[in-house]
Amino acid sequence: MEIKKSRKNTFLYLEIAQKIESQIYDGVLATGDKLPSVRILKNEYGVSVSTILQAYYHLESKSLVEPRPRSGYYVVFCSENRPEDPEKTNPKQNAVLGSVTDMIIDFYHHLSNKSLVNLSLGVPSAELLPIAKLNKTMHETIIKLPAGGTYYDNIEGSENLRRQIAQRTLLWGGNLVESDIVITAGCTNALLLALMAVTKAGDTIVVESPVFFGILQLANTLKLRVIELPTDPNYGLDIGALKNLLKVKEINAIVLIPNFSNPTGSLMPDEHKKEIVSIIQQHQIPLIEDDICGEIYYGKKRPSTCKLYDDSGLVMWLGSFSKTLAGGYRIGWIAPGRFKSDIMKLKLYLSSSTTTIQQEAIAGFLSTGRYDYHLRNLRHTFHANSLKYIRAIGDYFPKDTLVSKPKGSFFLWVELNKKIKTKTLYERAKKCNVIFMPGDIFTLQDQYHNCMRLSYAMEWSDEIENGLKKLGSLAKEMM
Amino acid sequence: MEIKKSRKNTFLYLEIAQKIESQIYDGVLATGDKLPSVRILKNEYGVSVSTILQAYYHLESKSLVEPRPRSGYYVVFCSENRPEDPEKTNPKQNAVLGSVTDMIIDFYHHLSNKSLVNLSLGVPSAELLPIAKLNKTMHETIIKLPAGGTYYDNIEGSENLRRQIAQRTLLWGGNLVESDIVITAGCTNALLLALMAVTKAGDTIVVESPVFFGILQLANTLKLRVIELPTDPNYGLDIGALKNLLKVKEINAIVLIPNFSNPTGSLMPDEHKKEIVSIIQQHQIPLIEDDICGEIYYGKKRPSTCKLYDDSGLVMWLGSFSKTLAGGYRIGWIAPGRFKSDIMKLKLYLSSSTTTIQQEAIAGFLSTGRYDYHLRNLRHTFHANSLKYIRAIGDYFPKDTLVSKPKGSFFLWVELNKKIKTKTLYERAKKCNVIFMPGDIFTLQDQYHNCMRLSYAMEWSDEIENGLKKLGSLAKEMM
Numbered sequence: 001m002e003i004k005k006s007r008k009n010t011f012l013y014l015e016i017a018q019k020i021e022s023q024i025y026d027g028v029l030a031t032g033d034k035l036p037s038v039r040i041l042k043n044e045y046g047v048s049v050s051t052i053l054q055a056y057y058h059l060e061s062k063s064l065v066e067p068r069p070r071s072g073y074y075v076v077f078c079s080e081n082r083p084e085d086p087e088k089t090n091p092k093q094n095a096v097l098g099s100v101t102d103m104i105i106d107f108y109h110h111l112s113n114k115s116l117v118n119l120s121l122g123v124p125s126a127e128l129l130p131i132a133k134l135n136k137t138m139h140e141t142i143i144k145l146p147a148g149g150t151y152y153d154n155i156e157g158s159e160n161l162r163r164q165i166a167q168r169t170l171l172w173g174g175n176l177v178e179s180d181i182v183i184t185a186g187c188t189n190a191l192l193l194a195l196m197a198v199t200k201a202g203d204t205i206v207v208e209s210p211v212f213f214g215i216l217q218l219a220n221t222l223k224l225r226v227i228e229l230p231t232d233p234n235y236g237l238d239i240g241a242l243k244n245l246l247k248v249k250e251i252n253a254i255v256l257i258p259n260f261s262n263p264t265g266s267l268m269p270d271e272h273k274k275e276i277v278s279i280i281q282q283h284q285i286p287l288i289e290d291d292i293c294g295e296i297y298y299g300k301k302r303p304s305t306c307k308l309y310d311d312s313g314l315v316m317w318l319g320s321f322s323k324t325l326a327g328g329y330r331i332g333w334i335a336p337g338r339f340k341s342d343i344m345k346l347k348l349y350l351s352s353s354t355t356t357i358q359q360e361a362i363a364g365f366l367s368t369g370r371y372d373y374h375l376r377n378l379r380h381t382f383h384a385n386s387l388k389y390i391r392a393i394g395d396y397f398p399k400d401t402l403v404s405k406p407k408g409s410f411f412l413w414v415e416l417n418k419k420i421k422t423k424t425l426y427e428r429a430k431k432c433n434v435i436f437m438p439g440d441i442f443t444l445q446d447q448y449h450n451c452m453r454l455s456y457a458m459e460w461s462d463e464i465e466n467g468l469k470k471l472g473s474l475a476k477e478m479m
Numbered sequence: 480m481e482i483k484k485s486r487k488n489t490f491l492y493l494e495i496a497q498k499i500e501s502q503i504y505d506g507v508l509a510t511g512d513k514l515p516s517v518r519i520l521k522n523e524y525g526v527s528v529s530t531i532l533q534a535y536y537h538l539e540s541k542s543l544v545e546p547r548p549r550s551g552y553y554v555v556f557c558s559e560n561r562p563e564d565p566e567k568t569n570p571k572q573n574a575v576l577g578s579v580t581d582m583i584i585d586f587y588h589h590l591s592n593k594s595l596v597n598l599s600l601g602v603p604s605a606e607l608l609p610i611a612k613l614n615k616t617m618h619e620t621i622i623k624l625p626a627g628g629t630y631y632d633n634i635e636g637s638e639n640l641r642r643q644i645a646q647r648t649l650l651w652g653g654n655l656v657e658s659d660i661v662i663t664a665g666c667t668n669a670l671l672l673a674l675m676a677v678t679k680a681g682d683t684i685v686v687e688s689p690v691f692f693g694i695l696q697l698a699n700t701l702k703l704r705v706i707e708l709p710t711d712p713n714y715g716l717d718i719g720a721l722k723n724l725l726k727v728k729e730i731n732a733i734v735l736i737p738n739f740s741n742p743t744g745s746l747m748p749d750e751h752k753k754e755i756v757s758i759i760q761q762h763q764i765p766l767i768e769d770d771i772c773g774e775i776y777y778g779k780k781r782p783s784t785c786k787l788y789d790d791s792g793l794v795m796w797l798g799s800f801s802k803t804l805a806g807g808y809r810i811g812w813i814a815p816g817r818f819k820s821d822i823m824k825l826k827l828y829l830s831s832s833t834t835t836i837q838q839e840a841i842a843g844f845l846s847t848g849r850y851d852y853h854l855r856n857l858r859h860t861f862h863a864n865s866l867k868y869i870r871a872i873g874d875y876f877p878k879d880t881l882v883s884k885p886k887g888s889f890f891l892w893v894e895l896n897k898k899i900k901t902k903t904l905y906e907r908a909k910k911c912n913v914i915f916m917p918g919d920i921f922t923l924q925d926q927y928h929n930c931m932r933l934s935y936a937m938e939w940s941d942e943i944e945n946g947l948k949k950l951g952s953l954a955k956e957m958m
Contacts, residue, residue: 328629353587
């Protein structure tokens with residue numbers, strides 16, 4: 001390939017790259033912005049495709065931009081303001097029977113309050129969802145189903161939907177079939193069934209720390225003791241800590257979110273997944289793998305699962321469409337491995353079948369390929385949002401603020417100066433119409449008082465920029 | 480009013496009544512059939528309206544026909560074949576921790592098998608449901624709801640639906656308001672929440688006997704001991720037995736279906752409801768009142784509830800639209816009284832919100848008055864079916880067969896000769912494509928082996944007549 005030089009005797013591609021670079025430094029091009037397509041720039045500069053591509057490769061090598069499959073190049077923030085990662089957590093490792101705060105119920109009420117800058121959302125906001133196409137599929141499904149879907153479905157759930165879910169396991173190398181899957185009323189319901197299948201009151205489970213509060217609430221309701229283990233904001237659970245614990249303590253189940261943990265967004269590497277599976281097989285401990293955000297990855301491919309490495313049936317793989325399509329449809333699933341007959345009975349006893357119409361509608365939506373198209377957009381939006389949030393936190397928050405760098409999903413874990421109590425910050429921010437989730441909600445231990453979870457599951461806007469700015473200035477006042 | 484005489488010097492109205500009477504005795508008019516309208520007969524015989532009415536009054540006085548509000552006159556069976564009522568049950572009263580048979584899961588698979596005469600149905604068959612109007616309401620709701628109802632609803636459920644349910648409590652003298660009600664994913668889910676709110680593993684609950692198997696399965700899952708009390712097939716739970724039990728045993732909750740118990744169809748009289756409430760208030764025992772079929776009454780008015788007589792908040796009143804509209808919509812409710820905050824938390828922890836669209840669709844359906852029109856038809860069909868089934872059992876089953884005479888809902892409790900094991904009968908009948916629910920499923924005690932529950936939640940047909948005939952002849956063979 002021939003390399004063209006400009007009249008100034010520098011390489012053309014470098015000239016172009018430098019122009020873009022200065023726009024990034026000047027803030028004309030901001031984090032998460034899409035760069036012009038190769039074709040447009042080629043025409044604008046009157047150069048070849050390969051020259052433009054070289055310019056982009058150059059910017060990529062400097063970590064200023066990054067390519068996204070089938071979408072083009074995007075600006076990646078790399079200013080000096082960029083906040084550092086939080087350290088690996090170091091919770092106390094005693095088994096606790098206890099409850100997190102009751103404030104969770106309030107967050108459901110905030111959902112419909114449009115005047116709030118709601119950074120507590122656990123679900124994508126409506127403008128990011130394919131509502132028109134979902135509605136169309138719902139209408140078609142109601143007309144198509146016998147008796148309009150008024151009948152009780154069978155206990156394992158829609159065969160069409162189970163087949164679609166099974167087919168998607170190919171994306172991470174899985175080879176599940178429809179009979180490996182049981183449909184549930186969302187992922188919370190799947191977690192309930194999984195925990196009830198393998199534990200009884202007084203048992204002890206292991207979780208990451210910080211950990212999704214829903215797991216802590218379920219454990220307390222079922223009277224299970226919880227041990228939180230050290231967790232890295234990049235790589236998830238500390239496997240060494242798990243090994244040490246198992247030497248001294250009998251554990252009845254492990255509950256993990258290996259792909260984009262809630263709240264840190266950590267991604268457990270494949271080697272760790274393999275090792276965890278080998279550990280649970282050795283100790284014969286059931287592993288409940290909550291993979292609810294596994295399809296919301298920012299990288300090149302769908303991350304794998306612990307289920308992939310398990311031939312013992314000890315791994316229960318759980319998911320849902322609540323984080324990608326419609327929380328209000330209440331459709332999730334569980335691939336229960338060796339516990340299938342227990343899960344089926346529990347589902348029958350506790351709730352009977354799952355809503356008929358929504359199961360078939362989602363199956364229909366998936367079968368058309370609309371889901372994959374939608375997911376591509378969702379991933380791009382969330383990835384860009386994560387960079388924009390990190391940039392804003394760097395700009396507005398106290399200088400010693402630490403922030404996780406999620407590789408998927410839509411949550412940031414923010415660690416503020418120890419002096420700042422986020423429960424107090426929450427009360428103050430709420431008065432300014434900004435809400436988030438304080439760190440206390442994500443543990444049963446006396447910790448994370450200076451932490452928060454920020455959700456970026458909505459379109460970026462000036463309101464959000466201003467909300468983050470407000471949070472930052474309130475935090476600074478508390479120093 | 481002048482009374483006309485015919486040429487034969489008998490009264491005209493008697494002549495007409497005798498013609499109808501002989502058609503009934505000859506089987507030309509069968510149990511549950513609607514008699515011609517007064518207008519049609521008036522024209523046919525060329526007599527006045529009052530003459531026809533006199534004929535019908537005469538037949539009614541002989542218990543051959545009966546009027547139904549806004550519908551006309553129907554044939555009531557009164558042949559000598561009419562089977563007797565079963566005796567009040569007399570179960571052992573020890574507290575049992577145990578499970579009923581696993582065959583229940585099979586019944587869900589039978590639901591879609593059209594080649595079966597399915598007398599095990601727990602839900603009206605599709606031809607009895609207002610499918611077209613429900614579908615229309617679903618379409619309208621999806622279009623009307625923000626974001627097509629993809630969002631998580633709040634935890635207590637749709638305000639519109641709770642208001643509709645609260646308004647319907649006026650029908651039994653209740654005065655609930657929307658904040659008294661929490662929506663659940665069907666009545667099974669409501670039962671789960673109610674039991675979890677007031678009991679813990681190892682506790683003891685009291686139920687009717689025979690009792691809906693779902694209650695037994697839930698109790699076993701939650702590790703609750705169950706005491707079954709003597710129950711009358713007409714009047715429900717034996718209150719004297721309850722009083723005696725409470726003198727010697729501590730009870731943590733009582734679960735009753737006072738209106739049309741499943742499986743006997745018994746209706747607890749108002750005086751008994753009052754007395755039960757007074758007993759639970761005295762002993763401070765929560766009462767879980769499953770009123771899922773309370774609107775499917777055959778009498779002149781909606782029966783009252785225990786909730787009506789309770790000012791202590793100890794009664795939790797439960798219902799659902801599964802038995803009247805759409806089991807597959809998975810919408811029920813609970814009026815939790817003093818346990819509301821516990822129920823809200825449990826719902827949040829175990830399942831989060833309920834499916835958004837179906838809640839609003841049912842609220843819309845109820846607000847138009849379509850529901851009342853539909854219920855009137857449903858009650859007429861089920862009442863007529865109950866009489867037809869009882870007639871068929873009288874005709875085809877062994878002579879010593881006893882049958883309950885339900886006053887609502889759509890189940891018959893049949894007690895056969897002690898020699899006949901209904902589990903064996905079930906296996907034989909299944910080979911002939913007829914299924915029902917054997918009595919063993921409705922108890923944890925060693926009893927009801929000679930009993931069965933028959934559902935009549937579908938249009939009467941020759942297939943059903945032949946199915947009952949087959950059951951009867953198989954039973955006779957087993958004597």
